[in-house]
Amino acid sequence: MKPALSALTVLSILLAAPALAAEPQIDVPLMKRVVERLSADDLEGRAPSTAVEPKVLDTIIAAFKAAGLQPGKDGWLQDVPTVEVTGSHHSPLAITGGTAPLSFAVGKDYVANSYRLLPRTDIQGAELVFVGYGINAPELGWNDYAGIDMHGKIAVILVNDPDYQTEGEQGLFKGRRMTWYGRWPYKYEEAARQGAKGALIVHETFPAAYGWNVLQSSGTSPQYFVQSPNDGMDQTEVNGWIQLPVAQKIFAAAGKDFAGLSAAARQKGFKAVPLGLKASLSFDNAVRRSVSHNVVGVLPGTTRPDEYVLYSAHWDHLGHCTPDASGDDICNGAVDNATGVAALTAIAKASAAAGRAPRSQVFLAVTLEESGLLGSEFYARHPVYPLAKTVGGVNMDALDPGGRARDYSLTGGDKSDLTALFRAALADMGLKETPEDHAERGSYYRSDHFSFAKRGVPMFDLSRGTDLFVGGKAAGDAAHEDYVKNRYHGPNDEYSPDWDWSGITEDVTLFYRLGHDLAISSAWPNWHPDDEFRRVRDASRATVTK
Incomplete structure (x- = not known):
């Protein structure tokens, strides 16, 4: 085809x-x-x-x-209003409703931020739902959110996409090649579209393509966003990551088999699984607004x-x-x-x-x-x-x-x-x-x-190879x-x-x-x-x- x-x-x-014109000079x-x-x-x-x-x-x-070049339709410059959000005073991530209460430390066990421009994020007793890879791909007949109402709930999501362990590029999600559905921004965006209160991605080094140290650094640093007219109020209240051992402990407290559910999530037709647990966490947000600029020229x-x-x-x-x-x-x-x-x-x-x-x-x-x-x-x-x-x-x-x-x-x-x-x-x-x-x-x-x-x-992104003349x-x-x-x-x-x-x-x-x-x-x-x-x-x- x-x-x-x-x-x-x-x-x-x-x-x-x-x-075609002559070779460019x-x-x-x-x-x-x-x-x-x-x-x-x-x-x-x-x-x-x-x-x-x-x-x-x-x-x-x-x-x-x-x-x-001539200036763009609106001039040479396009204003780009942005916000910097710095989280602080993070509480532990508290999990209740299972065999025993659990508590996890920010940085060491989890990282979390908010896209909403509010002075404080405070989540109390939000239900946890395991949504597999958190993918809704109609063109592939795949919807991890089918049949579940996510409003007021936190999605627990696997990183990458369902066939990342496949050698080569065979499979609905192109095998080893990561698709957009495997990237963390997509997972946050889809959780928001589903009405979720929050999204927590389970970190594993190989499918994420980087270690927890990267998240520990970037996830606790200032976050930068494009300003939106509604100050991000259409986004989830909290987005973050949890370490793999943290996820395993949470699933065990819920009486669930993390490995078994992860394997099930790789199969078409997977249904989201409520964990019967509730999560609570809070943190402050310091917001700084600024403006930068794109330069636009045209022929x-x-x-x-x-x-x-x-x-x-x-x-x-x-x-x-x-x-x-x-x-x-x-x-x-x-x-x-x-x-x-x-x-x-x-x-x-x-x-x-x-x-x-x-x-x-x-x-x-x-x-x-x-x-x-x-x-x-x-x-x-x-x-x-x-x-x-x-x-x-x-x-x-x-x-x-x-x-x-x-x-x-x-x-x-x-x-x-x-x-x-x-x-x-x-x-x-x-x-x-x-x-x-x-x-x-x-x-x-x-x-x-x-x-x-x-x-x-459709956009080209090319890389020169390393087989030099x-x-x-x-x-x-x-x-x-x-x-x-x-x-x-x-x-x-x-x-x-x-x-x-x-x-x-x-x-x-x-x-x-x-x-x-x-x-x-x-x-x-x-x-x-x-x-x-x-x-x-x-x-x-x-x-x-x-």
Whole structure:
């Protein structure tokens, strides 16, 4: 089914498109200047909503103007109102109604926060219900909430999705590859849609793809959200995680077999199980409101200007961070993600030089990616250009300096008709496709393209492989390990005039090619019929007047 559909899509694009433009001229000196400026020490690591943000925005706007872009429909800047919520004075998580009362300590045994902007969260005697993986997927005939009213209750949920233990990608939920249904934000969102008072996810290291130490740190730190008109009152009152041994003790107190119910939850037709227990917990919330900004530029289309192709990259980074041995505490973010903004600018310049395409091309430098994709989330909630008329797009995040590679991988795997464009472009460029590393980690759902994908817009997220033309896989793997170990999210992620730009240049050429193919065509790519985002894309496109 999928190969035939993809081949048809490629054919339709080729038939609908004029002849391809000449190979783009990617302006490497321009990219060098953008990266060097955005990662300079005086921009202090580009932390959003700080005194340096205006200088960062001025730099990006100037680069966009010089590249030939026009301001977006509402101007260069889109306000992004956000909130920071810091929980404190957490009570123990108290469980009653079982063989014996249980009490669990915050940090050590559980973590919990609230999306609601209230000064205090106080849950007393909420019923616990085991809802398996907490998934409602009509396209797969799967609903863990079928037949149960969750109002006033707390959902206890397994992490990942039902077939994560399967080798390969066989199964309703794509086997080892994590789907959106396996990610914790989905589980919180679905629990809220079901009317639940709260959601507690059971942590296990392998299916979560990280240890409890990560949650112990992030779950007790300030939480960042996009401001909503109702201050999050449509969300659950409490969201959190519990350690696996905690879950086992809770189930035992309820006279239930955790292992047996977990196995049952992997089967289609599983029914939620009330545990006959009640949970109580409370904590204070300190709320701080702030505003950051997305930068929006556009190349208007010629014959179909109300159809849009989107290019995105985040401009923010961590600001000041843990000092290194020399005392340097500026996380400059040269690779992550000054390179992405430089790529945006270079593609904009190449696109302007090639002449305007039939469709409009939108260039979006978003804020607050490092705080949870908040800039792209805000744009997706409040799009300057309608998502129903956004054809698809390309996201660019952390382009590694280094040599050209023979291979590229499609993050998220074969999810949509965009796969065919990707494979055609690789073939044309003499490159090959390799599988995504660690598909079980759900990387597709962790960068800015996802804010658009979950609302139906097919988005590319690509990774350059490690099979380098010079040095092969050994050299590529060593370079990647060096970046992760020594520079990622640290003060050493700095610009160097000695960078090898050949790999980035090939990345940007590929990104240009994919966006350009969409911009000159009349096709509307969609998700595959069994994909979790197909329903929302179909519903979105149905709102467009033909």
